[in-house]
Amino acid sequence: NAGVTQTPKFQVLKTGQSMTLQCAQDMNHNSMYWYRQDPGMGLRLIYYSASEGTTDKGEVPNGYNVSRLNKREFSLRLESAAPSQTSVYFCASVVGDRYGYTFGSGTRLTVV
Amino acid sequence: RKEVEQDPGPFNVPEGATVAFNCTYSNSASQSFFWYRQDCRKEPKLLMSVYSSGNEDGRFTAQLNRASQYISLLIRDSKLSDSATYLCVVISGGSYIPTFGRGTSLIVHP
Numbered sequence: 001n002a003g004v005t006q007t008p009k010f011q012v013l014k015t016g017q018s019m020t021l022q023c024a025q026d027m028n029h030n031s032m033y034w035y036r037q038d039p040g041m042g043l044r045l046i047y048y049s050a051s052e053g054t055t056d057k058g059e060v061p062n063g064y065n066v067s068r069l070n071k072r073e074f075s076l077r078l079e080s081a082a083p084s085q086t087s088v089y090f091c092a093s094v095v096g097d098r099y100g101y102t103f104g105s106g107t108r109l110t111v112v
Numbered sequence: 113r114k115e116v117e118q119d120p121g122p123f124n125v126p127e128g129a130t131v132a133f134n135c136t137y138s139n140s141a142s143q144s145f146f147w148y149r150q151d152c153r154k155e156p157k158l159l160m161s162v163y164s165s166g167n168e169d170g171r172f173t174a175q176l177n178r179a180s181q182y183i184s185l186l187i188r189d190s191k192l193s194d195s196a197t198y199l200c201v202v203i204s205g206g207s208y209i210p211t212f213g214r215g216t217s218l219i220v221h222p
Contacts, residue, residue: 033210035212040214041214042199042212042213042214043156043199043212045209048208048209050208058209090156094210099161100148100161101146101156101158101201102158103155103156103157105155106154
């Protein structure tokens with residue numbers, strides 16, 4: 001099915017471990033985004049990629065890195081996980097700013 | 113002042129009621145507006161875009177008031193299945209970055 005695919009859906013990490021969240025879209029969208037969502041905080045932008053080959057920081061980039069591997073894939077890496085990074089992570093993509101954003105189903109990450 | 117503000121609610125309404133939510137934005141250069149719906153523990157899904165002239169999709173009506181810098185969502189004949197959190201999204205001109213409100217919770221009861 002067309003859309004945005006995120007893996008994994010659930011993950012438990014120990015403090016200090018690293019991991020990469022994967023995101024792929026098959027809609028030929030130009031821009032891709034990583035958000036985190038915490039209770040009472042809404043969606044906060046971590047990083048975004050306006051087009052293939054570019055990435056920029058969002059509102060809460062500390063502790064994360066990203067790679068826009070190609071037009072389809074945009075990965076988010078936690079180098080040394082901390083309990084404060086316990087959250088639900090959503091990837092999204094869009095073809096242009098006048099069109100709606102399509103979200104992946106999310107990754108629920110717990111850091112203990 | 114936050115860039116995009118919404119009343120968190122919850123709005124608790126009976127089936128069949130009409131309910132309206134507002135969302136205010138601070139950047140007068142904002143050009144694109146959307147309403148999203150998010151069910152518990154699910155991803156946000158596009159409900160409808162908001163056009164300058166206002167637009168309707170079935171029981172849902174969205175409007176934009178540029179002078180007062182707010183968008184609204186009206187839901188008529190509420191259904192139990194309308195229970196969800198409604199997020200407004202604002203995009204400033206020339207920017208690829210959407211700003212999300214924190215959402216308004218709607219609970220429709222029998």
